[in-house]
């Protein structure tokens with residue numbers, strides 16, 4: 001069985017990579033992903049200036065996944081731009097995630113990324129915050145349209161967007177309609193964590209994380225059906241774009257389901273945080289075994305071929 005694939009004119013040994021934010025904060029973590037069996041990897045979403053992020057505890061594993069309100073801790077875009085400039089792209093592709101705190105910050109970073117002319121693939125995090133009191137960018141359709149129009153004016157390469165989950169068909173339609181106005185948006189990564197959930201420790205009668213009264217984004221088993229729906233919804237609505245799947249992956253079977261639903265690549269978040277980069281070799285083996293059992297030789301044999309009843 002062959003797990004290789006091509007995406008945005010790059011060769012990937014397999015479709016597996018980390019979800020931005022997980023195991024990708026600094027040189028040590030990024031080097032571990034580069035040395036892992038992951039077919040590619042992505043940097044932590046960066047801001048114009050370094051950020052310490054929220055007070056801890058800000059990430060907690062739970063029985064069915066995880067909850068986090070990290071608050072965008074990162075070393076600043078200059079560190080990640082320097083890292084992606086030094087990367088050996090013959091080894092594996094590398095993505096750079098950007099999450100400016102404002103339209104101006106995003107444009108400033110995008111201008112520098114363009115000027116650096118690095119082979120890294122940009123993933124624009126549209127869960128980035130908007131004006132306080134307003135929803136995140138991807139939940140404010142006019143703001144999302146304005147952000148994409150401005151970034152497409154500044155940037156000169158194909159790039160992708162990291163989307164939060166949507167839960168209403170009308171929202172799938174509206175979001176896809178906006179994305180389809182921008183051919184430069186070559187891929188859509190679905191999904192980011194499901195926002196503003198609450199996890200409780202029954203014994204202590206206390207929330208699990210310190211920021212935001214315990215409210216945070218959830219990942220893991222909780223989100224798989226929502227992740228698969230968002231992958232398939234955008235796969236159906238954006239025929240000229242690729243979809244990267246993210247959410248609820250911890251075995252080869254879930255990788256297979258994301259690919260079947262239309263994903264070209266599959267990101268791993270919570271399970272990577274809990275198991276470490278060795279997970280990628282396990283997922284690759286499990287995916288290959290499942291494909292062999294089903295008689296599939298390449299990803300193209302089943303990718304995007306989910307059947308309906």
Ligand SMILES: CC(C)(C)CCc1c(C(=O)O)[nH]c(=O)[nH]c1=O
Pocket residue numbers: 021045068069070071072073099125127128129192193217
């Ligand atoms: C949620 C934001 C802080 C606005 C962006 C960074 C981010 C974070 C984070 O840094 O808290 N956590 C996530 O699960 N997804 C994200 O996109």
